[in-house]
Amino acid sequence: MNLSEVTERISRKLEAKGAQPDRQKIESRLSRLVEEFGVNLDEAERTVTADLAREHNVTGVGGSSTEIRPIHEIVPGEWVTIEGKIVALTPPVSPSIAQTGIIADSSGAMRFVTWARANAPTMEYGHWYRLESAVVDEYKGAPNLKIHSGTTIAQMEKDAPLLPSITPIAELKPGVGSVRAKFIQEWEASHDRMLQTGLLGDETGTIKFVIWKEEGEGKEKLDLDAVYNIFYATVDEYNGRLSLALNTAMYITDEGDIEVGRTETEIRGALVHVAPGSGLIKRCPVEGCNRTLSRQNYCPVHEIQPEFRYDLRIKAVLDDGIRARNVLMQREVVEALTGITLDEAVSIAETNPLGMDEIFYRIRNTVLGRYYTCSGNEFGGRLLVNSCTPIVFQPEELASLLNRAGGEPA
Known part of the structure; x- marks a missing residue:
């Protein structure tokens, strides 16, 4: 962490309260405390934040207050006191971390991390705690509570139920x-x-x-x-x-049901490439696996699987003239698009000298170079296609384009 980051954080906190702080003035004060007086950066941040809060007559922006704060009001850069229940514990990802998890109160929840060098007592799942002088920073775009050597942790004799609010x-x-x-x-x-x-x-x-x-x-x-x-x-x-x-x-x-509101991505373009791994494939039959097997029926997790099951898919690239996107079509979409059912594909592969390659060539010849409208959800840089329809030739569109180009139909 450097002075510029701390300056920005202090400025954001004050601006959130309606103040208009001078960033240059903030950085100058921080620099003087750290470089001239040897104050550590965390303490300097707390001091400057408290001083500016008084100057601008705002409250609730951190400092050394022991006032209990609702979790949903906490923002990065504050030193806070909260009371909350440990609702989740997760394995630490580094030896420098003693404990990580989620702490919640009736207003909300946030992630926390306890540093190993803090020598803090271990908190237990399902118990309530009062945490004093914990620091709030930002981790992956969200407030994150840091428990350090100056944080006081006290277990509370409290067993109040929490009812988390549902967020759309x-x-x-x-x-x-x-x-x-x-x-x-x-x-x-x-x-x-x-x-x-x-x-x-x-x-x-x-x-x-x-x-x-x-x-x-x-x-x-x-x-x-x-x-x-x-x-x-x-x-x-x-x-x-x-x-x-x-x-x-x-x-x-x-027990109820939900009418899901779709937020799908729709793209139109030419299918310019059909990738290897398309067509008839084999999948691992082990429950919960579903991975694609190699030609030798090998699963990277469960090894050789002679009792595999067949499936159909297309891995392709759809180009709209501006951007090329990877798309993945599963069995139902492939069957509708190509007219080849899974049973037919298996029968062809088992009786044709090319085997499964024959299905790949047939599917590629059917879809390559043609124009489609595909709708689905984007995941990992790829569109998982829920529906795909051919783009039908519209004579009026051709006439409009020819008029714009100043040409005549052949």
Whole structure:
């Protein structure tokens, strides 16, 4: 952390309260405390924040106050005192970290990290604690509570139930969130550590989720088409898109149903490339795996699988003239687009000298170079196609283009 970052953080906190601080003045004060008086940067930030808050006559921007703050009001850069319940614990990712998890109160929840050098007492899942002089910084775009050597931790004799407020998917932000959603699509795991991944949806939209494998019993998988109340999931952001990690969450099935509001991406263009791995493929039959097998029926996780199952897919590139996008079409879309069913493809492959390659060539010859409108959800830089229709020739469009170009039809 440098002076410029701290200056920016202090400025944002004051501006959020309606003040108009002088950034140059803030950095000058920080520099003097750190370089001339040897004050550590955290203490300098707290001092300058408190001084400027008094000058601008604003409150609630940090300082050494022991006033208990609701979690949903906390912003990065503050020193806070909170009371909350430990609703999730996660394995530390580094030896320098003693404990990580999620702490919640009736207003909201946030991630926390306890540094090993803090020598702080270990907090237990399901217990309430009072934390004094904890620092709030920003991690992956969301407030994150840091417990350091100056933080006081006291377990509370409290057993108040927490009722997390449900957030519509369209209103989620990076951090921690609770949703009521329906499991609408299951995707093939792209990493060995993934237990399950797919798409959740509610009335406002859809979001990708992932459950990572854990040592021991770990998490249970979700059932397709079921509705769940999911509490305290981790909301991450990558390339401007949000996703839910359910390893920190508690999820309970709901008897109702949800009419999912689709937020699909639609693209129109020419299918300019059909990639290897398209056509008739084999999948691992082990429950929960579904990975694509090699020609020798080898699964990267479960090794040789003679009892494989067949599937159809197209991995391709759709070019709209401005941007080329990777698209992935699953069995139902492939069958509708090519007119070849899975049973027909298997029969052809088993009786043709080229085997599965024959299906690849037939599908490629059917779709390559043609124009389509594809709709679906983007995931990992690829459009997972839910529907795909050929673009029908419109004579009036050709006439309009010819008129603009000043030409005549042949």
